[in-house]
Each structure stands twice: as structure tokens, then as C-alpha cells.
Amino acid sequence: MNVTYQNIKGTFDILPDAQDGSDAPIPGSPAWQYVESVIRDVMARYNMLEIRTPILEPTPLIARGIGQLTDIVAKEMFAFERGDTQYVLRPEVTAPVMRAYLQHRLDQRGGVQKLFYIGPCFRAESPQKGRYRQFHQFGCEVIGSPDPRADAETIALMMDVYAAFGITDLRLRLNTLGDEQSRPRYREALQAYLAPHADRLSETSRQRLRTNPLRILDTKDERERALLAGAPRLIDFVDDESRAFYEEVKALLDLLDIPYEEDPFLVRGLDYYTHTAFEVESDNLGAQRALGGGGRYDLLSREIGSKQAVPAVGFAAGIERLLLELTARGLPLPGIPAPDAFLVALGDEATRWVFATARTLRRAGLRVALDLKGRSMKAQMREANRQRARYTVIVGKDELAARQAQVKHMESGEQVAVAFDALAGFLLEHRAAVAA
Ligand code: AMP
Numbered sequence: 001m002n003v004t005y006q007n008i009k010g011t012f013d014i015l016p017d018a019q020d021g022s023d024a025p026i027p028g029s030p031a032w033q034y035v036e037s038v039i040r041d042v043m044a045r046y047n048m049l050e051i052r053t054p055i056l057e058p059t060p061l062i063a064r065g066i067g068q069l070t071d072i073v074a075k076e077m078f079a080f081e082r083g084d085t086q087y088v089l090r091p092e093v094t095a096p097v098m099r100a101y102l103q104h105r106l107d108q109r110g111g112v113q114k115l116f117y118i119g120p121c122f123r124a125e126s127p128q129k130g131r132y133r134q135f136h137q138f139g140c141e142v143i144g145s146p147d148p149r150a151d152a153e154t155i156a157l158m159m160d161v162y163a164a165f166g167i168t169d170l171r172l173r174l175n176t177l178g179d180e181q182s183r184p185r186y187r188e189a190l191q192a193y194l195a196p197h198a199d200r201l202s203e204t205s206r207q208r209l210r211t212n213p214l215r216i217l218d219t220k221d222e223r224e225r226a227l228l229a230g231a232p233r234l235i236d237f238v239d240d241e242s243r244a245f246y247e248e249v250k251a252l253l254d255l256l257d258i259p260y261e262e263d264p265f266l267v268r269g270l271d272y273y274t275h276t277a278f279e280v281e282s283d284n285l286g287a288q289r290a291l292g293g294g295g296r297y298d299l300l301s302r303e304i305g306s307k308q309a310v311p312a313v314g315f316a317a318g319i320e321r322l323l324l325e326l327t328a329r330g331l332p333l334p335g336i337p338a339p340d341a342f343l344v345a346l347g348d349e350a351t352r353w354v355f356a357t358a359r360t361l362r363r364a365g366l367r368v369a370l371d372l373k374g375r376s377m378k379a380q381m382r383e384a385n386r387q388r389a390r391y392t393v394i395v396g397k398d399e400l401a402a403r404q405a406q407v408k409h410m411e412s413g414e415q416v417a418v419a420f421d422a423l424a425g426f427l428l429e430h431r432a433a434v435a436a
Contacts, residue, residue, distance in 0.1 A: 008133065009127055009133070010125070010127035010132050010134065011132065011133055012026050012132070012134075013026075014026065014027075014028070014029050014032055015028055015029065016028050016029050016030070016336050017335070018031070018333075018335065023127075023128060023129035023130075024130070024320075024324055024327075025327060027327070027333050028335060028336065030333075030334045030335060030336060030337060031323065031333035031334055031335070032319070033334075034333065034334045035165075035319060035322060035323060035326075035333075036118055036138075036319075038161070038164050038165060039118060039138050039161055041164065042157065042160050042161045042164050043116040043140065043157070045160075046114070046140075046157045046160075047114060048114045048115065048140050048157070049114065049115055049116070050115070050116055050117065050118075051097055051100060051115040051117055052117065052119065053090075053093065053096040053097060053099075053100050053117070054090075054096070055089060055090055055119075055120065055122075056087050056088070056089065056090075057087070057088055057090050057095075057096050057099070058085070058087070058088070059079045059086035059087060059088040060086065061088075061095055061304060062077065062088050062090070062091060062095055063077075063088075076091055076123040076124050076125055077089075077091055077122075077123070077124060078091075078122045078124055078133075089121075089122035090121055090122065091121055091122060091123045092121055092137065092316060093117050093119065093121065093137060093139060093316065094141060094297065094300065094314055094316065095300065095304060097115055097117065097141045098141070098297075098300050098301055098304060098310070098312065099304060101113060101115075101141075101143050101301075101310070102301060102304070102305070102306050102310075106143070107143075107144060107310065111144070112142060112143065112144040112145045112150065113141075113142070113143040113144055114140065114142050114143075115140065115141050115143065116138070116139065116140040116141075117137070117138065117140075118136065118137070118138040118319070119136065119137065120134055120135070120137075121134075121135055121136070121137050122134050122135075123135075128287070128288070129285075129286060129287070129324070130285055130287070130288030130318075130320065130321050130324055131288050132320060135318055135319070135320050136320065137316045137317065137318060137319065138161075138316075138317055138319060139292070139294070139314055139315050139316035139317060140154060140157060140314055140315060141312060141313075141314035142154055142312065142313050142314060143310060143311075143312040144310065144311065144312070145312075145313075146298070146311035148248040148249045148252060148276075149252060150311075151252075151275070151276040151296055151313045152252035152253055152255075152256065152258075154294060154313050154314060154315055155172065155249075155253060155258065155260075155276075155278055155294075155315070156253075156256050156258060157315075158280060158292060158294070158315045158317065159172065159258055159280070161317070162280070162291070162322075165322070165326060165331060166329075166331060167325065167326075167329065167331075170280050170281065170291065171261060171280070171281045171282070171283075172258065172259065172260040172278060172279075172280055173260070173261050173262075173263040173266045173278060173279045173280075173281065174249075174250070174253075174260040174261065174262055174263065174266070174276070174278050175234065175235075175262065175263050175264060175265075175266035175267070175276075175277045176234070176235065176238055176242060176246035176249075176275055176276060176277070177234060177267065177268070177273050177274055177275060177276075177277050177295070178234060178237060178238035178242045178274065178275070179238075179239065179241070179242050179274050179275065179298075180274060180298075180299060181239065182234075182237045182238045182239060182242060183214075183274070185237045186214075186232065186234050186237040187213055187214060189232045189237065190213045190216075190217075190231060190232060191213050193230075193231050193232055194209055194213065194216065194227070194231070195209065197227055200223060200224070200227055201216070201224060201227075202219075202221055202224065205221075205224060212271070214267040215267065216228070217231075217265040217266075217267050218265070218266075218267055220287070228265065233264045234264060234267075235264055242275060245275055245276075246275065249275075249276055250262075260278070266278070268293065268294075268295050270297075271299070271303075272297045272298075272299040272300040272303050273296065273297050273299075274295075274296050274297065274298045274299055275295070275296040276295050276296045277293070277295035277296075278293060278294060278295060278315070279293035280292050280293065280317070282321075282325050284324070284325055284328035284329065285321055285324055285325065285328070288321065290321070291317055291318065291321050291322060291325060292315055292317025292321075293315065293316070293317075294313070294314050294315025294316060295313065295314075295315075296311070296312070296313040297312050297313070297314070298310070298311045298312065300312065337367065338367075338387060338388040338389060338390060339367045339368060339369040339384075339387055339388075339389045339390070340366040340367045340368065340389075340390050340391065340427055340431050341361065341367075341368050341369070341389060341390065341391045341392070341393050341407075341427050342369045342370065342380070342383070342384035342387060342389035342391070342392045342393070343357060343358055343361075343368065343369070343370040343392075343393045343395070344370075344371070344377060344380040344381060344384060344392050344393065344394045344395070345370075345371070345377075345380070345395055345396070346377045346394070346395070346396035346397070347396055347397055349397070349400060350395045350397070350399070350400060353395055353400060354370055354393075354395055355370070357393075357395075357420075357423070358370050360424065361423065361424050361427065364424040364428060365428065366424065366427050366428065366431065369383075369384070369387055369389060371383065377394075377396075384410065385410065388410070389410055390409070390410060390411075390430070390431065391407055391408060391409055391410065391427060391430070392407070392408045392410060393405045393406070393407050393423065393427075394406040394407075394408065402417075403419060403421075404417045404418060404419045404420060405417070405418055405420065405423060407423070407426065407427075409430075
């Protein structure tokens with residue numbers, strides 16, 4: 001077929017079937033549903049409640065919330081204006097969730113709000129394997145608790161999502177960013193250390209040196225890493241209270257037997273993070289090896305206009321990278337489900353009977369397929385085969401007269417006559433027997 005339009009680069013269609021993407025395979029929708037259901041299940045066990053916020057947010061929420069001139073604001077947003085409103089396609093979900101928390105006064109519900117989300121995010125990055133312009137994040141936000149147990153629980157939840165898929169050997173990197181006071185002190189020290197070596201920094205890092213120097217710590221560039229080996233360390237700028245908080249988070253992770261690696265250079269991209277920062281990595285993903293990350297963001301609420309600081313901690317992780325990880329490990333993902341029955345009709349009267357019976361069987365709970373193109377019986381059988389139907393139910397003149405269908409088990413080829421009245425029961429029973 002002649003194709004006039006294609007999807008935008010860095011986005012992709014999720015088809016019922018897996019397909020070859022330009023950089024990596026794109027699993028079919030049944031695999032996405034499965035992954036999402038496992039995530040929802042783990043979220044439920046942690047007593048997380050789902051929140052769904054709009055894809056469109058006011059740009060200043062993100063621009064201010066994420067701190068002026070940080071990377072997301074500078075170049076990674078899809079933003080536009082209509083009338084006098086500025087819109088942005090959300091690049092992440094933390095700021096939107098905090099907006100919703102403040103807007104709906106969820107603080108007044110008492111206790112801690114534990115919210116999770118699954119949904120698309122948008123960033124204007126250059127696409128490559130594991131990096132897209134529309135991608136999907138799942139994550140949680142624990143809002144209202146200043147307690148290190150909220151941090152440890154968030155990390156445990158994230159690790160348990162991967163564990164639920166059978167992935168238990170990921171690398172968890174951990175660091176503390178200290179509090180509101182220690183961050184600027186460290187920022188200055190880092191700037192002072194790096195400034196004389198600015199000529200050895202990449203263009204991006206030189207810019208970050210002015211706007212967001214902590215991001216340079218994240219660099220993958222060998223020369224920059226060598227330079228950073230002698231850089232001041234965040235932990236030396238952290239006060240006793242923040243240090244005790246960090247020690248408690250680590251003790252709680254030990255209590256839960258969750259291994260971690262301390263990484264003094266681990267930072268989060270955004271300015272509102274304090275204390276705990278963590279990232280989960282895999283060796284299977286090439287350049288984009290972060291599966292997800294998170295941390296405590298006690299400063300966000302004030303950045304987006306709240307008078308009070310609202311203590312909060314959360315994580316965000318990519319579904320595409322999780323799917324890449326599952327694929328790399330050869331872990332099974334469900335494909336297109338097979339119908340319980342494909343109804344095959346021979347003749348006009350049988351075609352009408354099949355059409356009506358399909359609905360009866362569907363209302364009984366069965367996955368039922370039938371021909372919608374007026375094909376020959378042979379072609380219908382072929383289609384039933386292609387769809388891997390468990391049974392075909394074959395009805396022609398004789399079957400109508402006898403009020404019983406020929407029911408063929410496709411795999412074995414075994415065929416039995418089943419009375420029309422008993423058809424739903426037969427198919428349900430045999431489906432159950434297979435599933436058990
Ligand atoms: P971040 O908010 O940048 O820490 O992102 C959290 C997680 O979302 C990352 O660890 C990735 O798994 C995923 N992610 C972020 N950006 C992208 C992207 N452009 N494409 C695919 N996944 C992404």
C-alpha cells in the first residue's frame with residue numbers, strides 16, 4: 001500500500017503483534033498489557049493508589065518546577081502556545097502529581113498520599129535505542145512523609161516491580177544530595193573546581209557548568225570522568241542531620257536485604273531533589289542503561305507555589321527499557337491471544353446462526369472469532385488455523401437440522417458433535433481444563 005504518512009520519528013505504534021522497530025523490537029500490545037498488569041499488581045501490594053493526570057500541563061509548572069534552564073526546560077520539551085495559554089506535553093509525571101496534590105488539597109486527607117501512575121511522557125531528545133520522543137513511565141510518589149522509611153519503601157517497591165518479572169540482579173546506585181543548604185555549597189565548590197578546566201569539558205558540560213553543574217557528574221565522557229576523579233564530593237558538604245538520614249535509609253535497605261552501591265557522583269537531573277537519590281541500572285541496555293530512578297524532592301512543592309514544603313519521595317521508570325530488558329533476558333512475553341473458538345459456517349442460514357451464536361458465546365465469557373468477509377469454508381478453516389483457535393465450531397445444513405455442531409480440537413484434530421445447547425458449557429469447560 002502507498003503510505004502517505006508515517007509516525008513521527010521517536011514515536012512508535014504499538015500493534016497487536018510484536019514488530020521490528022528501527023533500533024529495537026517493539027513488543028505487541030499483549031506484552032504491554034502484561035507488563036502493566038504486573039506493575040499494577042506490585043503497586044497494589046504496596047497499597048499505592050492510581051492517579052491519572054493530563055498529558056497537557058501548563059508550561060510554567062514544568063519550567064518552574066524543574067528549575068530554570070535545566071536540561072528538560074532548555075531543550076527537551078514539546079511546548080506550544082494557543083491564545084494566551086502555554087501548554088507542554090508532560091516530560092515526566094512528578095511535577096504534575098505534586099500539582100494535583102496541592103490543587104486538590106490531598107494533604108487534608110490525613111496521612112501520607114501514596115500514588116502511582118503509568119502513562120506516556122514526551123521529550124524532544126534525539127531518538128536512539130531506549131530513548132524515544134514519546135515513551136512510557138511508571139512510577140510512584142509518596143507525598144507527606146519526611147521519614148526515611150518512605151524512601152526505603154519507594155526503593156523496595158521499585159526493586160519488587162523488577163523482581164516480579166524475575167529480575168533480581170539489577171544494580172541499585174544510591175547517594176545523598178543533602179539538604180537545601182548543602183546543595184548550593186557543593187554546587188559552588190564543584191563550579192570552582194571545574195571552572196579552570198572548562199576547556200576540557202564538552203560543549204554541553206560547559207553550559208551545565210553555569211546552569212546545572214551537578215549534572216556534569218553524570219557524564220559518560222572518559223576525559224570528563226578522569227577530571228571528576230579529583231572533584232569535591234557531595235557527601236563532604238552534607239550536614240550531620242542529612243548524613244544521619246542517609247545512614248537510616250541504608251540501614252532500612254539492609255533490613256530488607258536490598259543490595260545497593262553507593263555512588264558519590266550519582267545525581268538527579270532536577271534541582272528540587274534533596275537527600276536520597278537512586279538509580280537502577282542494567283548492563284543489557286547499552287548506552288541507555290538506566291531503567292529508572294528517583295529520590296526525595298522536598299523542595300518541589302515550594303518551587304511550584306506552595307507556601308509549605310511538602311516532603312515527598314518517588315521513582316520513575318521507563319516501560320520501553322523494561323521491555324528491552326525482558327527481551328534481552330529472553331523472558332517470555334505474551335503474544336496475540338488465541339480465540340477459544342472460531343465459528344465456521346457453511347451456507348447462508350448457518351452464517352446467520354453463527355453470527356448470533358458468537359454473541360451468545362461471547363456473553364458467556366469466551367473469546368470467539370468468526371469470518372466477516374464471506375469467505376469459503378476452507379478459507380474460514382485456514383483463518384481459524386492462522387489465529388491458532390483452540391476449537392473450530394463447524395455448522396452447516398445438517399448441523400442446523402440436528403441442532404448440534406461439529407467441534408474440532410485444532411491441535412489434535414479430534415472432532416466431536418456437541419449439542420447447540422451444550423456448546424458454551426463445552427467450550428468453557430475445555431478452556432478451563434487447558435488453563436488449569
Ligand atoms: P528520568 O526522569 O530522566 O530519570 O527518567 C526516568 C526513566 O524514564 C529513565 O530511567 C528511563 O527508563 C525512562 N526514560 C526517560 N527518558 C526516556 C526516553 N526519552 N525514552 C525512553 N525512556 C526514557
